[in-house]
Amino acid sequence: MATFPSVLIAVDKFKGSLSGAGLSEAIAEGMKDELGRSFEPLICPIADGGDGTVEAALAAGFREIMAPVSGPLGEPVEAQFAYEGLSQTAVIEVAEACGLWRMDSQQLDAVNSTTFGVGELILAALDAGARHIVVGLGGSATTDAGAGMLQALGVKILDDDGEPLRAGGGALLGAARVDVSGLDNRLDSIDFTVACDVTNPLLGSSGAAAVFGPQKGATEEQVLLLDRSLKHFSNLLELDMGVSRETFSIQEGAGAAGGLGFACLALGAKMRPGVDICFELTGFHQVLEHADVVITGEGKLDEQTLQGKGPAGVANAARAQHKRTLAVCGSNELTAQRAEKAGFERVFAVLDMEYEGHQVTLAESLKTPSHYVKLLGAEIARYLRESPN
Template identity: 40%
Template sequence: MTRIVIAPDSFKGSLSAREAAQAIAAGVRAGWGAADADLVIDSFAFADGGEGTLDAVLDQWQVEPIRVKNTDAIGRPCEAQYAISADGQTALIEAAQANGLPAVSDVALRPLEATTAGVGTLALDALARGVHRIVLTLGGSATTDGGVGLLRALGARFFDAAGNTLPEGGGALQHLATVDLSGLDERALAAEWVAAVDVTNPLAGPQGAAAVFGPQKGANASDIRQLDAGLRRAAALLSADDTFGERPGLGAAGGLPLALVSVRAAELQPGAQLVAQIIGLDSSLARADLVFTGEGRLDAQSLDGKVIDYVTRTVDVGTPVIALAGSVELDAAAVRRSGLTAALSIAGGPATLDQLRDTAAQRLRETAAQAAALLRAGRGALIRTSDAA
């Protein structure tokens, strides 16, 4: 029996992770030989905790999304969705559904006012449905409020020195004087919280949330100073540990983990690792004879805790891993160092970006078929050589 595991990320702008996995699986069957009764394919839609994670988990859990009337990062009405596991115990919330940057890119960005309140609304809805564990994935945020908006939605209150309620957003945190957690929802306090982070940045300072990620959220130099000061202030009031703000990973999603770690001692996990646990990928990788993975663009960032990096670090030594990508921007030496057996571009010739997007599934399927046929031929040659010996 030959077990082939397929676990790609989404090809952003072209294919969801599920669509990519389906295309690769179809190609592998065609190239390997669909009639091969000894062929077993385990197919997973994978993600690293960023955009596309909710879709991957919905696909693996085989559940329908929960849709909630909500607000986006600047308080406008929107609809957001999340997932609840089939046993009703765990909620998977992709925070960007409520505080995501793409959802507010149609207007001038407001980095000082952007809030995570909508993420709290999703959590409250999940708690009302009886979940006991909330998993938050944090990529793609427009916010830098240290998760204060989320805590506010869960019942916490925040005041300035005059006793006035602090406005939403990270810009106001520099004036934070008092935190009242007495009204926090008891269900939130009783629940287990886990946050998927894909960066190791601390909360504040030169490598912190505001300095590193603030500019992409519209923050200028003055905004960054205010946001950084606010995050430091929030950390000082939410934790008695003077070094708390230096903890790696607290800078993810504009410091959103600050709220969860300080109030609920939430566990922080690398995004790809957490998603792999949720969808049950690791056990399949351990039994794989061959693995196909992929993403839209394979470059140096792909080797830093992303989907392809996770796959190569998790499979048993000696298991071939083939990466398929829209573009491969690593040379052969870098591919070898990454642990990949080979990295193949699905772009077969000159084409516009729109043409590549429109034909991505077909190109992915055909490239997977070619790779599978070559690998099976090589496997057959090895078997014949062994028999002859």
């Protein structure tokens, strides 16, 4: 009888229904239902640098720290970040402070929303003792080129009367001067890394306002206003920093998170693919060495998954180590041929399941997601038992 392979579960979240940890647990429980309670898979939650990055760090042993910060419209909110004392590393998600998830569709305000809370999170990380700060860009409701973040960190953005400028990207057109001399000097001695998977510059037709503004509620007129405002602000900031115009604004990733990428670059941040950073934080590659089969996945498996998202990164890493990779998802839009080419031996999708005489519906899957994922876990166990090598 063939030995059952060792299994690593390395999944991202099912957005809106199951966290990475919850998804991992449900798959493991389903496999145990089929194989017996003594079966113990390896578990290493993953993320791609966006939401879920802090959760993955916490699962890897970081501790949670809560901090009072400003929300996207300046309202007080409690935001979390992850911190590991031995390495003095903090992991921050910008969406915790200024994320779209903190607003309903009627509240979206790309012109007036601010990243001030992101700066407050960075200050909280510095206060905790961080010497290495990782910031995950993604899911922001803002388009202020990181001006709010910079203000929280000590940068002055002043109007014609020498008064501090009000919050929001739209107000930046009224800036007369930027003064970086008050920037928190602790930033000079930290290693600052940004998890970013977009290559957009700050300005123009491929920039922060044009590409991402509409999904944050910006009208066509507001997109034009924001693009002018970001250009004006970026020129003033680069002037005060003593660098050539467009030194930071034309760099790849400057337009990420409504231009937060630009401000991070100005602070000396290094931009890296989110998946690579998350794998380092969680020790994924070391855990992978002990597995024969990897189970990965996320809510929807589609072409976007293959453009640098977590499951694609897992499949590539597993293939490099000659490991088998299975995918779990809510819905699958990849053909079998496309999935196999991407490194997925087989895809197990909740919405492809037959349950009690009918195909599972989206509404059913969202109502009790763990139940259906457990059933998929059991199906995977049977599949591996029938084809262990």
